[in-house]
Amino acid sequence: MTNHIKGECRIQATLFPEILDDFISEDNPVRIVDVFVNELDLQELGFERVQAKSTGRPGYHPATLLKLYIYGYLNRIQSSRRLETETNRNLELMWLLERLAPDFKTIADFRRDNGEGIKLACRHFVILCRELNMFSEGVVAIDGSKFKAVNSKTNNFTSKKANDLIARVEAKISKYLLELDEVDRKEVPDNRVRMVKDKLAWFKKRLGELQEMKRVVEAHPDKQVSLTDPDARLLKTRNMERQVCYNIQSAVDTKHHLIVCHDVTNTNDRGELARMTKLTQEILNRKDITSLADKGYYSRQDIKATLDLGAETLVPKTDTSGSERKGIFNRSKFKYDPTKDIYSCPAGEEMINRMRTVEDGLELDVYFNHNACKECKIRNQCTTSKREPRRMKRWIHEAEAEAMLERLANAPETPVIRKQTVEHPFGTIKMWMGATHFLTRRFKNVSTEMSLHVLAYNMKRMMAIMGVQALTKAIREG
Structure with a gap:
């Protein structure tokens, strides 16, 4: 005889069957999922089959399948086959779905066919957070992170890769x-001759395939082709390795680390600052926001566009000048005087605004002093040209970018805040996903999958901030 706690007999019948609801505590997160979906107007959000047809075999209500997916992404179960398994053994899902158990095909089809509705449901939860004053400070950190696509590097081709493979096959x-x-000069076994001829035939066939692939790659606008997922691209990751992936852009609130908005792209970060800032303004319903970003977002046109939106931005500038490698003075050695509209060179001479030009869509003022440069004793440290003077080019809106850099210099904690804010959601979502890739392909489906990740992340954050019961009450009252 032991003093351990004993379980109940598995074959013992009970007079009064237990109620399923008794197994789900009031603080169980599954109740949040149930209340949130029940409060949504699924028809307005664009979900299919909200109104069942009067004829034919009955189908599952979209609310049932949406609850299933939200629960799955909250609990690191994203596969439709694994979700099907859980519906038959998971007590929480039995309660949530009222003991319904759709098959994996029905589950997968729902995610494929209701992408827009799922994205709007994700946005609806963000708006709920906004109404609960979660974004009162109006400061967001913007960044991108690479998520692996369903496409290996073997099935991705660039011009360089195609040329390398062609050279290897040749x-x-x-x-x-x-x-x-x-063979004619030496005695070679017949089986060896056959093997060589077979290999030669295979390599000739392979050469034709690679030459055709090269033509396809060169005709493609991105000069890159992915065979498994045509929308995925080979991009550099943080450790400078290359991976076929998507670049997920997100704007994260610095106060509670909630994801305000996100988007799926297949390009690098440059050029995304103004677009993500505008998207944030629309969701927060306010223009006076501050967006923080890293040096990968620095683009003068983009910063100007962001400021024109009425937002403030803080982005560090990178020094991309090749002057030091050439052994001449860096641009930073030339000081601009806004009152006189001149540059002072390292020799102390004034470089005057001589002309205006346009380069890469930017209007630039050009400053130089031909006479002073011609007689300068340190000319060889300033320019490699033997005839032309050293020229300084200044964008006509450079003052706005310089004012932004000055504000950034006066707020040295900004890079730390940005990193602590925006890296947290990416790290959490990638941990939930595990060492794997997206389960779906193409922009449309990957965007749907990412919306489910973001919705699950934000929901879990709000549970941690408010608690299950308080959040349940807020959803019902909202």
Whole structure:
């Protein structure tokens, strides 16, 4: 006889069956999922089959399948087959779905066919957070993170890769042709001759395939082709490795680390600042926001566009000048005087605004002093040209970018705040996903999948901030 706690007999019948609701505590997160979906107007959000047809076999209500997916992404179960398994053994899902158990095909089809509705449901939860004053400070950190796509590097082709493979195959063909030439001079077993001819035929066929692939790549606007997921691209990751992936852009609130908005792209960060800032303004319903970003977002046109939106932005500038490698003075050695509209060179001479030009869509003022530069004793440290003077080019809106950099210099804690804010959601979502890739392909489906990740992340954050019961009450009252 032991003093351990004993369980109940599995074959013992009970007079009064237990109620399923008794197994789900009031603080169970599954109740949030149930209340949130019940309060949504699924028809207005664009979900299909909200109104069932009067004829034909009955289908599942979209609310049932949306609850299933939100629960799955909250609990690191994203696969439709795994969700099907859980509906038959998971007590929380039995309660949430009222003991319904759709098959994996029905589950997968729902995610495929209701992408827009799922994205709007995700936005609806963000708006709920806004109404609960979660974004009162109006400061967001913007960043992008690379998420692996359903496409290996083997099935991704660039011009360089195609040329390298063609050169490798041509070398193999030359090797086997030389070996066939030696057959006449040496006694070679017949099986070896057949093997060489088979390999030669295979490599010739492969060469034709690669040459065709090269033509396809060169005709593509991005000069890159992915065979498994055509929308995925080969991009550099943080450790400078290359990976076929998507670049997920997000704007994260600095107060509670909630994701305000997100988007799926297949390009690098440059050029995304103004677009993400505008998207944030629309969702927060306010223009006076501050967006923080890293140096990968620095673009003078983008910063000007962001400021024109009425927002403030803080983005560090990178020094991309190649002057030091050439052994001449860096641009930073030339000081601009806004009152006189001149540059002072390291020799102390004044460089005057001589002309205006347009480069890469930017209007630039050009400053130089031909006479002073011609007689300068340190000319060889300033320019490599023997005839032309050193020129300084200044964007006509450079003062706005310089004012932004001055504000950034006066707020040295900004880079730390940005990193602590925006890296947290990405790290959490990637941990939930595990060492894997997106389960779906193409922009449309990957965007739907990311919306489910973001909705689950924000929901879990709000549970941590407010608690389950308080959040349940807020959703019902909202």
